[in-house]
Amino acid sequence: MTIERILTNARIILPDAVIHGTLVMRGELIADVQPGRSHLPAAEDLEGDDLIPGAVDVHTDNLERQVMPRANARWPSRSAFLAHDAQCAAAGVTTVLDALCVGDLGFDQERDQTFLDGVRDLTALSETGLLKCDHYLHLRCELPAEDMPRLLEDVADHPLVAMVSVMDHSPGFGQYRNIDRYVAMRMRQTQWSEEQVRQRVRFLQEKRARLLDAHRRYVLQRIAHRRLPVASHDDESAEQVARHAAEGIMISEFPVTMEAALAARSLGVAVVAGAPNIVRGGSHSGNVSAMEIARAQALHTIASDYVPAAMIEAAYACAEAIGLPQAIATITAHPAQLCRFADRGRLEPGLRADVVQVRHARGLPFVRRVWRRGLRVA
Numbered sequence: 583m584t585i586e587r588i589l590t591n592a593r594i595i596l597p598d599a600v601i602h603g604t605l606v607m608r609g610e611l612i613a614d615v616q617p618g619r620s621h622l623p624a625a626e627d628l629e630g631d632d633l634i635p636g637a638v639d640v641h642t643d644n645l646e647r648q649v650m651p652r653a654n655a656r657w658p659s660r661s662a663f664l665a666h667d668a669q670c671a672a673a674g675v676t677t678v679l680d681a682l683c684v685g686d687l688g689f690d691q692e693r694d695q696t697f698l699d700g701v702r703d704l705t706a707l708s709e710t711g712l713l714k715c716d717h718y719l720h721l722r723c724e725l726p727a728e729d730m731p732r733l734l735e736d737v738a739d740h741p742l743v744a745m746v747s748v749m750d751h752s753p754g755f756g757q758y759r760n761i762d763r764y765v766a767m768r769m770r771q772t773q774w775s776e777e778q779v780r781q782r783v784r785f786l787q788e789k790r791a792r793l794l795d796a797h798r799r800y801v802l803q804r805i806a807h808r809r810l811p812v813a814s815h816d817d818e819s820a821e822q823v824a825r826h827a828a829e830g831i832m833i834s835e836f837p838v839t840m841e842a843a844l845a846a847r848s849l850g851v852a853v854v855a856g857a858p859n860i861v862r863g864g865s866h867s868g869n870v871s872a873m874e875i876a877r878a879q880a881l882h883t884i885a886s887d888y889v890p891a892a893m894i895e896a897a898y899a900c901a902e903a904i905g906l907p908q909a910i911a912t913i914t915a916h917p918a919q920l921c922r923f924a925d926r927g928r929l930e931p932g933l934r935a936d937v938v939q940v941r942h943a944r945g946l947p948f949v950r951r952v953w954r955r956g957l958r959v960a
Contacts, residue, residue, distance in 0.1 A: 584608055584609040585608075585609065585956065586606065586607065586608045586609075586613070586624075587606070587607045587608075587626070587953075587956070588604060588605075588606050588620055588622060588624055588625040588626060589604065589605045589606075589607070589625075589626050589628055589633060589937075589939070590603070590604040590605075590619050590620040590625040590626065590627060590628065591604075591619050591627045591628050591629060591630060592604070592605065592628040592630070592631055592632065592633045592939075593630060593631070593632045593633070594615060594632075594633045594929060595632060595633065595634045595635075595906060595907060595910045595929070596615070596907060596928070596929060596930075597907060597911060597915055597928050598907055599907060600906055600907060601615075601617045602617065602618075602619075602630075603615065603616050603617040603618055603619075604616050604617075604618065604619065604620040604625065605633055605929060605937065607935040607937065607953065607956045608935075608956070609935075609956055610934060610935055610955040610956045611931075611932060611933065611934060611935055611956070612929060612930060612931050612932065612933050612934070612935050612937070613931060614931055615929055615930065615931060628939060631939050631940060631941045631950060632939070632940040632941070632942070632947075633929065633937055633938070633939060633940075634674075634894075634910050634914065634929070634937075634938050634940060635910075635914040635915070635926065635927050635928055635929055635936055635937065635938070636674065636675065636676025636677065636914070636926065636934075636936030636937060636938055636952065636953075636954060637673070637674050637675040637676065637677075637893050637894060637897075637913040637914060637917075637938070638675075638676070638677040638913065638914060638917040638918045638921065638923065638926065638927055639670070639675045639677065639678050639679060639885055639886045639890065639893060639913075639917070640679045640720065640745060640854060640883060640885050640917045640920055640921060641679060641681045641720055641745075641747075641835060641854065641856075641885035641886070641887060642670070642675075642678060642679070642680065642681055642885065642886045642887065642888065642890060643681055643887065643888045644666050644669060644670070644886065644888060644889070644890050645662065645663060645666045645680055645682070645696070645700055646693075646696055646888075647888060648662035648663070648665045648666045648669075649662045649692075649696050649699070650692070650696075656692065659696075659699035659700070659702075659703055660703050660706075660707075663700070663703040663704070663707060664707075666680075667707075667713050667714050667715055667717070668714060668960075669890050669891070670714070670715045670890045671714035671715050671952055671954070671959045671960040672891075672949065672952070672960045673886075673890040673891040673893060673894065673949060674893070674894050674938040674940070674949040674952050674960075675715060675886065675890050675893060676715055676716065676926075676936040676938075676952065676954040676959070677715065677716045677718070677918070677921075677923065677926060677936070678715045678716065678717050678718070678890075679717075679718050679719070679720035679744055679745055679921065680700060680704060680717055680718070680719060680720060681720040681722050681747075682696065682697045682700045682701065682719065682720070682721065682722065683696070683697055683722045683724060684697060684721050684722060684723045684724060684727075684730050684733045684734050684737075685723060685724035685725075685727025685728075685729050685730030685733060685734075686724065686727055686729065687724060687726060687727055687751060687752070687786055687789075688782070688786070694729065694733065697733060698733075701719065701737055701740065704717050704719065704742060705740075705742070708742065714954065714959040714960065715954065715959070716954070717742070718742050718743070718744035718745075718921070719737070719740060719742050719743045719744060719745075720743075720744065720745040720746070720747065721734065721737065721738075721743060721745070721746045721747070722747050722749055722815070723746065723747065723748050723749065723797070723801045724749055724750075724751060725748055725749065725750050725790075725793065725794050725797040725798055725801070726750060726751075726752050726786065726789050726790040726793050726794050726797070727793075727797075728789070728793070730797055730801075731797065731800050734800075734801065734804060735804070738804050738805055738808075739808070743808070743810065744810070744811075744921050745810060745811050745812070745813060745833075745920075745921060746801065746805050746810050746811075746812050746813070747812065747813035747814065747815050747833075747835055748798055748801055748802075748812070748813075748814055748815065748831070749814075749815030749816065750790065750794060750815070750816070751816075752786050752787060752789075752790040752794075753765075753783045753786055753787065755790070755816075755818070757816040757836070757838055757869065759818060759838070760868065761783065763868065764783070765779045765780060765783065768782070798829075802829060802830070811832070811833060811920055811921060811922065812830065812831045812832070812833065813831065813833035813834065813835045813854065814826040814831050814833070814834055814835065815835045815836060816835070816836055816837070816838050817834045817837045817838065817839075817842040817846070818837070818838045818839050818841075818842055819839070819841060819842055819845075820841055820842065820844075820845035822842065823837075823842050823845040823846050823849060823851060824845065824849065826851070827849045827850075827851055831851075832850070832851050832852060833851065833852045833854060833920060834846040834851050834852070834853050834854065835854040835885070836854065836855065836856055836869075836887070837853060837870065837875070838865075838869035838870060839869070839870050840870050840874065840875065840878065843870065843875045843878065843880045843881075844878060844880055846880065847878075847879070847880040852882040852883060852916070852920055853875060853880050853881055853882045853883070854882065854883045854884070854885050854917075854920075855872035855875055855876075855881055855883075855884055855885070856872060856884075856885060856886075856887030856888075857884050857885065857886050857887060857889060857892035857893045857895070857896035857897075857913075858886075858887050858888060858889050858892050858896075859871065859872035859873075859887075860872045860873050860876075860884070860892075860895075860896035860899050860900065861889075861892045861895050861896050861899065872884075872896075873899070873900070873903065876900045876903045876904055877903045877904075879904065881900070881904070881912060882912065882916050882920075883912055883913070883916045883917045883920060884896050884897055884900075884912045884913050884917075885917070893913045894913065894938070894940065894947050894949060895946065895947055896913075897909045897910055897912055897913045898910075898942075898947045900912065914927045914928065915927040915928050934954075934955055935953055935954075935955060935956035936953065936954050936955065937952075937953045938951070938952050938953075939951040939952075
């Protein structure tokens with residue numbers, strides 16, 4: 583028996599308009615979207631709440647936060663994955679790209695284990711049908727890491743890989759281009775002396791010079807046959823963006839300067855910004871404000887980065903700068919397009935019934951209910 587659900591008296595956010603109307607879910611799909619109120623007895627009155635598509639998160643590190651909820655307190659990996667899944671669903675995220683680091687530069691010693699466990703758990707749990715969200719893999723390839731090629735080799739052909747990014751977290755570049763700030767951060771994290779950290783910085787910079795270009799070539803060649811979307815990470819200059827675009831890298835994740843963001847816009851490269859940057863009012867690393875990128879009409883997609891609940895709040899925060907339909911598209915239609923998911927990201931008949939009910943109170947959007955494929959998951 584196909585279940586039908588009628589949601590009426592809602593503000594429905596469409597890709598190019600906002601209507602007051604009714605949405606019908608039938609089975610796993612959206613059956614109808616119409617202006618006006620339904621008077622059918624089965625219709626549910628949403629009291630003017632918003633209906634938006636389920637969010638599509640192209641980059642979240644939230645699993646890492648569940649695996650290590652406190653320093654030196656590693657959580658069992660399967661339990662951590664289930665907690666991560668539940669948090670994403672409660673935040674209105676129905677499609678998740680788990681961004682797992684491939685390779686370690688030496689400060690985050692347990693990241694390799696998180697990667698191995700994450701791939702194993704995602705593979706096993708996806709087969710159960712019990713996850714609240716659709717989960718895919720986003721492979722974050724740390725180019726200067728010695729172990730990156732070995733780890734990538736084992737997962738490059740995994741069927742759940744939906745995106746690959748190339749990144750460089752070496753001190754003095756990208757996100758960490760301010761060396762003094764980087765040294766102070768690592769001293770707090772490790773309790774090392776300043777000289778110990780600076781010695782490590784010199785080691786990492788030497789390794790970068792030796793490995794970066796060769797590893798970039800390896801990654802691009804290894805995944806070329808899959809025609810996956812490929813992103814760069816922490817672009818800082820127009821030259822960097824142009825080089826990546828020439829290599830077929832048409833997504834710029836978390837550019838650290840306005841110069842890089844504007845260069846991406848001019849080249850048709852999709853700019854992905856982090857939701858926490860918008861919600862907090864700026865970058866925690868001292869880089870460009872994502873809201874300023876939005877005001878410059880250079881923002882394409884918002885990702886949770888490390889806080890799934892920030893996605894919907896960040897999208898609504900951008901509404902004044904870019905308009906509500908466009909703002910909601912940054913977490914729905916646009917990321918679905920990046921990942922080549924043609925069956926979701928918009929409230930249209932025939933697409934998946936991934937739907938989120940949002941109420942506004944005290945200036946904030948609150949997720950009230952979430953459906954994935956027509957079934958309520960939160």
